[in-house]
Amino acid sequence: MLDYLETEKSNQKTTNLDELNIYDILRVINQEDATVPLAITENLSKIVSIVDICISTIKKNGRIIYVGAGTSGRVAVIDAVETVPTFDVEPGTFLPIIAGGEKAFFSATENVEDYEEGGMNDLEKNNIKEQDYVIGITASGRTPYVKGALLKAREKGCKTALICNVKDPELQDYCDIVISLRTGPEVITGSTRMKAGSAQKMVLNMISTTTMIKLGKTYKNYMVDVKVMNKKLEERAIRIISEITGLDRNTSRNYLLKANIKQKLAILMILSGKDKTSCENVLKETNILNEALKKLGG
Numbered sequence: 001m002l003d004y005l006e007t008e009k010s011n012q013k014t015t016n017l018d019e020l021n022i023y024d025i026l027r028v029i030n031q032e033d034a035t036v037p038l039a040i041t042e043n044l045s046k047i048v049s050i051v052d053i054c055i056s057t058i059k060k061n062g063r064i065i066y067v068g069a070g071t072s073g074r075v076a077v078i079d080a081v082e083t084v085p086t087f088d089v090e091p092g093t094f095l096p097i098i099a100g101g102e103k104a105f106f107s108a109t110e111n112v113e114d115y116e117e118g119g120m121n122d123l124e125k126n127n128i129k130e131q132d133y134v135i136g137i138t139a140s141g142r143t144p145y146v147k148g149a150l151l152k153a154r155e156k157g158c159k160t161a162l163i164c165n166v167k168d169p170e171l172q173d174y175c176d177i178v179i180s181l182r183t184g185p186e187v188i189t190g191s192t193r194m195k196a197g198s199a200q201k202m203v204l205n206m207i208s209t210t211t212m213i214k215l216g217k218t219y220k221n222y223m224v225d226v227k228v229m230n231k232k233l234e235e236r237a238i239r240i241i242s243e244i245t246g247l248d249r250n251t252s253r254n255y256l257l258k259a260n261i262k263q264k265l266a267i268l269m270i271l272s273g274k275d276k277t278s279c280e281n282v283l284k285e286t287n288i289l290n291e292a293l294k295k296l297g298g
Contacts, residue, residue, distance in 0.1 A: 067097045076098065088225040166180060279292070
């Protein structure tokens, strides 16, 4: 039944893989991985459309919900959870839903992907609402669990998208936008944890990162909303303040403390020369540092 899928075909470049020495196996894997960015390049315009919807969704207090099974689900979890410390967004703004739940992240529970009702029920459990944006992720473009989630999302009036690794996926009729990352046959036949999974992770990184940039979570190419959760992140926040403002690290640390460990507030106070209250008030009007500086005459 899956014989027609590009991701399930045998890779003619690796038919003698088990006969190669270790270096040559690594070289072949590396060469195949190098084709992944090209598959993404062909989809940039569609990724733009997804990012636009993500920005609008978050502005309307909706959530970006990733849904996947197996490798696709695990990739979704990795991208979503890392937005919290990196950009200080509320947990659940990017919400990953994986077939089999938390257990599936650490253990193979691949059989759960075969049930549409599982995807439908898991979205219902997470209180899916019309303002949410649901992005299904499946290498084959046909996973029943993802189909169920997309059906439930459409039923609720949500916008939907699909990220897959085949041309003309079965689930395309349930999505507003389809990203087909045609990474082709894997080094090991059918092992979509390789090129297909890498492509999915890269695209999810692009979507979440660009969304956060356009929502003001960066200044130039610096993270200015780092959630200071440990010593490493505190040092990163201080270093970024110092590099942006030109102040020494001790002075930057003091400003961070004055700003209640809010990095963006500290930077705005320094660059504008205004007091903490004035800067806090402006940041309530706009979360974009450049705009805040203009409002303060900086």
